[in-house]
Amino acid sequence: MIFDDNYSMTIDGKAVVSDAGIAVVNPATEEVIGHAPDASRAQLDAAVTAAKNAFPAWSARPIGERQAMIAAIADHMLRHKSAMARLFTAEQGRPLGGAEWEIDVCAQWCQAVAGFTLPVELVEDNDTRRVEIHHRPIGVVGAITPWNAPLLMAIWKMAPALLAGNTVVLKPSPYTPLSTLKLGELLRDVLPAGVLNIVSGGNDLGQWITAHPDIGKVSFTGSTATGKRVMESAAQTLKRVTLELGGNDAAIVLPDVDPKTIAPQLFWGAFFNSAQVCVAIKRLYIHADIYDAVAHELVEHAKTVALGDGAQQGVDLGPVQNGMQYEKVKQLLDDARAAGQKFLIGGEVPEGPGYFIPISIVDNPPENSRVVTEEAFGPVLPLLKYDDIDDVLRRANDSETGLGGSIWSNDLDQARAIGARLETGTVWINEMFAFLPNAPFGGHKQSGVGVEHGMAGLLEFTNSQTITSRKLASAV
Numbered sequence: 001m002i003f004d005d006n007y008s009m010t011i012d013g014k015a016v017v018s019d020a021g022i023a024v025v026n027p028a029t030e031e032v033i034g035h036a037p038d039a040s041r042a043q044l045d046a047a048v049t050a051a052k053n054a055f056p057a058w059s060a061r062p063i064g065e066r067q068a069m070i071a072a073i074a075d076h077m078l079r080h081k082s083a084m085a086r087l088f089t090a091e092q093g094r095p096l097g098g099a100e101w102e103i104d105v106c107a108q109w110c111q112a113v114a115g116f117t118l119p120v121e122l123v124e125d126n127d128t129r130r131v132e133i134h135h136r137p138i139g140v141v142g143a144i145t146p147w148n149a150p151l152l153m154a155i156w157k158m159a160p161a162l163l164a165g166n167t168v169v170l171k172p173s174p175y176t177p178l179s180t181l182k183l184g185e186l187l188r189d190v191l192p193a194g195v196l197n198i199v200s201g202g203n204d205l206g207q208w209i210t211a212h213p214d215i216g217k218v219s220f221t222g223s224t225a226t227g228k229r230v231m232e233s234a235a236q237t238l239k240r241v242t243l244e245l246g247g248n249d250a251a252i253v254l255p256d257v258d259p260k261t262i263a264p265q266l267f268w269g270a271f272f273n274s275a276q277v278c279v280a281i282k283r284l285y286i287h288a289d290i291y292d293a294v295a296h297e298l299v300e301h302a303k304t305v306a307l308g309d310g311a312q313q314g315v316d317l318g319p320v321q322n323g324m325q326y327e328k329v330k331q332l333l334d335d336a337r338a339a340g341q342k343f344l345i346g347g348e349v350p351e352g353p354g355y356f357i358p359i360s361i362v363d364n365p366p367e368n369s370r371v372v373t374e375e376a377f378g379p380v381l382p383l384l385k386y387d388d389i390d391d392v393l394r395r396a397n398d399s400e401t402g403l404g405g406s407i408w409s410n411d412l413d414q415a416r417a418i419g420a421r422l423e424t425g426t427v428w429i430n431e432m433f434a435f436l437p438n439a440p441f442g443g444h445k446q447s448g449v450g451v452e453h454g455m456a457g458l459l460e461f462t463n464s465q466t467i468t469s470r471k472l473a474s475a476v
């Protein structure tokens with residue numbers, strides 16, 4: 001039985017445990033639900049060696065075989081969906097429906113990535129010369145993931161990395177390692193030994209990955225502060241890096257929308273996963289003409305949302321995932337209260353157990369207040385009033401980060417024109433979280449380096465190789 005309480009790493013296709021263990025806590029109860037191995041440096045070395053040894057055969061396989069194995073990952077995840085979702089909810093906190101959604105998206109992603117191939121571009125082909133551009137796998141990819149969407153972040157890295165012919169050493173967050181370890185266990189029967197290695201441990205393990213001389217690329221998702229450390233460490237061996245980092249995304253609501261219709265979409269764009277989404281709405285700019293009406297509808301919607309243990313029926317929103325984040329969000333609330341800011345709903349955090357923060361909506365706080373300038377990564381949303389498009393765009397763009405943003409209007413041409421002026425990697429118009437396997441996703445400014453997804457994302461797992469060939473001059 002795979003979904004028991006024993007958790008092991010996957011190194012060279014085998015189960016590996018460690019003397020030390022990391023206690024994993026259910027954020028709804030604060031009870032320890034399992035222990036993940038805490039990998040030693042020697043165990044990381046073993047994982048990297050296994051990946052390095054598996055690389056020649058894996059990269060030499062016809063791409064059709066790799067495509068078939070990536071599609072098979074989808075089948076395995078779907079087959080174990082309900083057990084995996086229960087474990088996901090227990091360690092991550094998100095209600096079961098949202099956990100199942102993540103597994104469904106992982107499966108769709110694998111199916112889509114399995115349809116990709118590496119292009120060969122012919123830039124010159126004539127009687128004397130042929131010039132081709134190929135894309136070669138890099139070797140061993142180190143993948144490091146955060147705790148807000150552990151399975152999806154893992155799939156977003158390993159599926160394209162493997163398809164391109166790389167082998168992988170993946171490290172989940174120490175807060176949410178369990179479902180990723182089980183995914184590794186499931187895939188021992190699907191992928192050849194050494195092709196996918198899953199190691200668990202703390203931040204030191206992440207640091208060892210970024211410094212390891214036999215890892216050729218690091219694909220990292222996490223905070224901007226850690227992303228900078230990753231890039232610095234990777235520079236010592238000139239590793240390729242893709243960094244998907246934090247954001248403080250603005251949504252701009254134009255005056256032509258119907259507040260009642262739009263409120264649930266805005267609400268879930270901000271609060272899905274208890275607002276622990278890199279591209280959630282984190283600053284909501286509403287035109288002054290409809291500010292009061294939209295604010296009212298958001299609060300009315302918030303009152304219908306049940307907060308609780310995600311394993312229970314009827315719960316819509318779970319706790320914040322860990323104690324560190326819980327304290328951080330509580331401090332932001334304290335700061336807003338101390339500054340005399342008004343909460344339209346929420347603002348007071350009840351006593352535990354569980355890292356529960358009630359939905360908190362702040363009424364038009366000053367633009368320079370912490371709830372506006374900082375990424376809360378928890379259920380605190382500032383509503384901000386504006387009158388003028390140039391002014392709101394200036395405010396929306398006044399951020400060191402530039403991950404995503406959204407525009408809400410019935411006038412699509414106008415919305416697209418405004419959206420084009422956002423300094424962000426993604427602009428959504430009248431929708432949220434439209435992640436697409438065939439469209440690049442990445443951050444401007446300090447939200448990241450490089451992209452995931454689409455052909456551009458796939459090619460970040462490759463080195464470019466130009467082959468020029470000229471016919472030898474005839475001897476005559």
Ligand code: NAD
Pocket residue numbers: 144145146147148171172173174201202203204205206207208210221222223224225226227229230243244245246247277278279375377403443447448
């Ligand atoms: P984090 O940076 O604290 O940790 C992310 C991962 O990095 C963890 O696995 C951690 O163990 C590891 N790590 C920590 N220190 C390291 C080091 N020195 N070297 C290498 N690895 C190290 O981030 P988090 O708190 O887990 O995640 C929340 C953040 O992630 C938010 O800022 C959020 O916006 C961002 N995020 C971004 C995206 C995106 O696609 N842009 C997606 C999800 C989350």
